[in-house]
Amino acid sequence: MQDTSEVETFDAAAVNSARVRQPLYAPRKKIFPKRAEGRFRRFKWLVMAITLGIYYLTPWLRWDRGPHAPDQAVLVDIANSRFYFFPIEIWPQELYFVAGLLIMAGFGLFLLTSTVGRAWCGYTCPQTVWVDLFLVIERAIEGDRNARIKLDAAPWSANKLVKRVSKHAIWIAIAVATGGAWIFYFADAPTLLRELVTGKAAAVAYITVAILTATTYVFGGLMREQVCTYMCPWPRIQAAMLDENSLTVTYNAWRGEQRTRHSKKAAAAGQAVGDCVDCNACVAVCPMGIDIRDGQQLECITCALCIDACDGVMDKIGKERGLIAYATLAEYESNMMLATAGGTTPIDPRQVRGADGKLSDRIVSFHPRKLLRPRMLVYFAAWALVGLGLLAALLTRDRLQLNVLADRNPQFVVLADGAIRNGYTVKLLNMIPETRSIRVSLEGLPGGEMTVVGTNHAVGRSFILELEPDRLKTLRVYVRQPRAEVGGRTQHFSFVVEDRSSSESDRYEATFDAPETQR
Numbered sequence: 001m002q003d004t005s006e007v008e009t010f011d012a013a014a015v016n017s018a019r020v021r022q023p024l025y026a027p028r029k030k031i032f033p034k035r036a037e038g039r040f041r042r043f044k045w046l047v048m049a050i051t052l053g054i055y056y057l058t059p060w061l062r063w064d065r066g067p068h069a070p071d072q073a074v075l076v077d078i079a080n081s082r083f084y085f086f087p088i089e090i091w092p093q094e095l096y097f098v099a100g101l102l103i104m105a106g107f108g109l110f111l112l113t114s115t116v117g118r119a120w121c122g123y124t125c126p127q128t129v130w131v132d133l134f135l136v137i138e139r140a141i142e143g144d145r146n147a148r149i150k151l152d153a154a155p156w157s158a159n160k161l162v163k164r165v166s167k168h169a170i171w172i173a174i175a176v177a178t179g180g181a182w183i184f185y186f187a188d189a190p191t192l193l194r195e196l197v198t199g200k201a202a203a204v205a206y207i208t209v210a211i212l213t214a215t216t217y218v219f220g221g222l223m224r225e226q227v228c229t230y231m232c233p234w235p236r237i238q239a240a241m242l243d244e245n246s247l248t249v250t251y252n253a254w255r256g257e258q259r260t261r262h263s264k265k266a267a268a269a270g271q272a273v274g275d276c277v278d279c280n281a282c283v284a285v286c287p288m289g290i291d292i293r294d295g296q297q298l299e300c301i302t303c304a305l306c307i308d309a310c311d312g313v314m315d316k317i318g319k320e321r322g323l324i325a326y327a328t329l330a331e332y333e334s335n336m337m338l339a340t341a342g343g344t345t346p347i348d349p350r351q352v353r354g355a356d357g358k359l360s361d362r363i364v365s366f367h368p369r370k371l372l373r374p375r376m377l378v379y380f381a382a383w384a385l386v387g388l389g390l391l392a393a394l395l396t397r398d399r400l401q402l403n404v405l406a407d408r409n410p411q412f413v414v415l416a417d418g419a420i421r422n423g424y425t426v427k428l429l430n431m432i433p434e435t436r437s438i439r440v441s442l443e444g445l446p447g448g449e450m451t452v453v454g455t456n457h458a459v460g461r462s463f464i465l466e467l468e469p470d471r472l473k474t475l476r477v478y479v480r481q482p483r484a485e486v487g488g489r490t491q492h493f494s495f496v497v498e499d500r501s502s503s504e505s506d507r508y509e510a511t512f513d514a515p516e517t518q519r
């Protein structure tokens with residue numbers, strides 16, 4: 001018989017559970033989540049430290065790209081239309097890399113959700129992480145659940161005022177730091193920080209910080225679980241991705257029911273007594289204000305804190321951990337069939353225990369090989385294919401590029417000596433942070449010669465040019481062909497650009513137009 005004398009019981013109401021859900025516009029019922037202890041809480045601390053660390057510190061990391069490029073490791077350089085990520089530099093015409101990464105993130109999220117349910121929501125979603133951070137501050141100032149409930153109910157006093165003002169002041173400081181960190185991704189962080197504090201930054205910087213400060217404070221500090229329940233579309237979308245083999249946080253009713261706080265009395269009366277001692281510890285720690293014993297609910301973000309709370313209770317009463325656990329619907333249903341003799345009796349947890357009182361070997365539990373389902377493999381294959389494609393594109397991309405735009409009005413000019421001239425706008429991209437000497441030449445177009453407007457390059461079939469590091473150079477080029485060489489109304493030829501010190505080159509197939517009478 002379980003000894004429940006050491007188990008603390010909580011007067012915790014599941015204010016957001018499906019069975020007591022309020023109408024949409026009903027006033028919010030406050031939740032005072034108790035601090036949980038256990039392996040999932042420790043894992044969440046670790047994830048929180050890593051994600052917040054990445055977010056706040058990344059703009060301060062430096063990466064030496066030489067004198068002609070910024071030295072911020074991760075930078076969205078809007079003014080120069082560049083995205084820098086450590087050694088990788090993405091130009092506007094390479095935005096397909098960003099699109100590819102977003103596609104990978106999408107497949108990754110599908111894979112994660114159909115495997116371990118809403119793990120994104122429970123561990124890494126910014127809303128979850130910042131609410132957790134704000135709760136740390138709240139607990140440090142106002143105490144754990146009972147102290148906060150007491151303080152909330154107490155009339156206003158100097159003590160309450162000091163605690164509330166301190167809490168909100170620190171929350172606002174965190175919110176400002178959050179908004180501030182965001183804009184550091186878009187400009188040199190040390191310079192922008194100096195400009196911000198001296199009032200010299202652009203208005204858009206202050207406006208962005210103000211908007212992000214407000215959203216962080218309101219969403220993370222004030223609205224909390226309401227953002228997940230009412231504003232975020234993900235809980236609705238993810239329902240379509242779960243199947244009977246997806247892991248979700250589950251109350252194993254097949255061993256928990258019938259729940260009772262008076263197990264000795266119930267057992268003496270011959271009643272079936274489950275492992276749940278109805279202590280409400282799982283409800284008290286839930287940041288969403290729900291009771292996992294009511295079954296799967298849209299509000300559950302699968303943060304697993306109720307698993308920690310319940311495992312602690314099971315340890316105290318000498319029962320196996322896992323009354324609340326990550327489980328699949330398929331496992332749950334087969335264990336339920338065991339506990340109800342194939343669905344013919346009410347739950348009798350004695351059916352799932354052997355003569356020694358231990359959980360029976362017939363209980364179905366999760367095995368990692370169940371993750372290898374066709375659906376998982378398809379998601380993984382799609383994710384890996386996009387990743388490999390991006391990697392291949394990244395490793396083989398050209399760093400010297402040529403683009404040509406032919407004049408359309410006029411398409412050609414007939415010169416005094418009868419020669420035909422076409423005009424082109426030639427764009428040369430040097431995508432490395434070093435100066436390079438390049439040769440631009442014509443291929444094809446017999447007798448054709450180039451004149452570069454505004455330069456002293458000699459008229460000819462090629463010219464040499466210095467390209468500045470990491471820059472786009474635009475040239476106006478006239479191509480002239482003697483009348484006797486004109487080979488038709490439209491002739492095809494190529495502009496070719498070559499780096500003289502490396503094997504890099506690029507070419508552009510262009511057309512040369514002439515009037516009908518020249519044929």
Ligand code: SF4
Nearest residue numbers: 286300301303304306
């Ligand atoms: S029910 Fe459990 S897993 Fe779900 S949100 Fe509450 S504490 Fe987290």
Ligand code: SF4
Nearest residue numbers: 276277279280282310
């Ligand atoms: S499920 Fe666990 S934590 Fe929740 S009331 Fe029952 S024994 Fe307590």
